[in-house]
Amino acid sequence: MTDFTGLRAVVTGGASGIGLAAASLLAARGAQVVVFDLKPDVPEPLNGIAADVSDDASVRAAVSAAALRLGGIDILVNNAGIGAQGTVATNDDDEWHRVLDVNVVGIARVSRAVLPYLKRSEAAAIVNTCSIAATAGLPNRALYSASKGAVLALTMAMAADHVREGIRVNCVNPGTADTPWVGRLLDAAADSATERANLEARQPMGRLVTADEVAQAIVYLASPLAGSTTGTALAVDGGMQNL
Numbered sequence: 219m220t221d222f223t224g225l226r227a228v229v230t231g232g233a234s235g236i237g238l239a240a241a242s243l244l245a246a247r248g249a250q251v252v253v254f255d256l257k258p259d260v261p262e263p264l265n266g267i268a269a270d271v272s273d274d275a276s277v278r279a280a281v282s283a284a285a286l287r288l289g290g291i292d293i294l295v296n297n298a299g300i301g302a303q304g305t306v307a308t309n310d311d312d313e314w315h316r317v318l319d320v321n322v323v324g325i326a327r328v329s330r331a332v333l334p335y336l337k338r339s340e341a342a343a344i345v346n347t348c349s350i351a352a353t354a355g356l357p358n359r360a361l362y363s364a365s366k367g368a369v370l371a372l373t374m375a376m377a378a379d380h381v382r383e384g385i386r387v388n389c390v391n392p393g394t395a396d397t398p399w400v401g402r403l404l405d406a407a408a409d410s411a412t413e414r415a416n417l418e419a420r421q422p423m424g425r426l427v428t429a430d431e432v433a434q435a436i437v438y439l440a441s442p443l444a445g446s447t448t449g450t451a452l453a454v455d456g457g458m459q460n461l
């Protein structure tokens with residue numbers, strides 16, 4: 219088990235689901251953790267700072283506040299993301315811009331503000347939350363898939379750009395994870411219990427991925443155990459990508 223004592227982490231979208239699980243696991247391993255979220259209500263010992271990753275001024279203010287509070291930043295988990303259903307026939311330009319601005323430009327925006335601190339760290343790592351949607355060709359998820367395909371490409375490009383600065387950049391590709399996000403989608407169905415049972419039955423393991431399982435992968439990639447790993451995507455999808 220890696221000890222993160224003395225390391226300082228920022229987790230975006232860390233007030234719910236995968237981000238909250240990753241922030242909590244980093245803190246349990248000894249890291250000091252700041253969570254950025256729209257509504258940063260987080261349990262102790264996490265520190266919440268209100269930030270919107272689609273707003274550059276908000277991001278820059280939050281990063282300055284986090285660095286001041288933590289005395290620097292070693293680890294950045296770019297996890298904030300939003301979903302979108304639809305096809306190119308149904309999603310209009312406003313929706314494309316809104317989702318790409320959070321899921322893709324949000325990562326660039328937060329990383330740009332955090333990089334000066336990572337360059338001064340001896341254990342610098344960025345982990346982006348991508349998705350199997352990046353490569354799976356999911357129906358009715360054109361915009362979301364395009365956004366996550368961009369996250370995958372961005373992860374590899376960032377890894378190349380910053381490897382000589384001692385900054386590793388990787389991503390995790392979750393399958394369908396049991397988070398409040400998926401809960402909201404199921405709640406919207408006419409019969410949410412049947413919808414959940416059908417969703418579980420479609421998974422190779424017969425169950426959804428847990429947020430903790432994704433968090434374990436994020437924490438591994440952020441840790442010195444992954445010291446020679448950069449520019450990769452680690453799937454946590456219950457075997458979904460093999461179908």
Ligand code: NAD
Nearest residue numbers: 231234235236255256270271298299349392394395397399
């Ligand atoms: P979630 O909705 O439970 O949590 C997402 C968090 O991000 C929320 O707290 C939300 O407030 C925050 N957020 C949204 N927009 C933001 C913004 N503009 N600025 C700051 N924070 C913002 O969702 P989750 O399922 O935990 O998803 C987290 C990440 O995992 C997302 O990037 C998502 O695309 C990815 N993912 C999820 C699944 C899944 O099945 N749950 C699968 C693959 C990938």
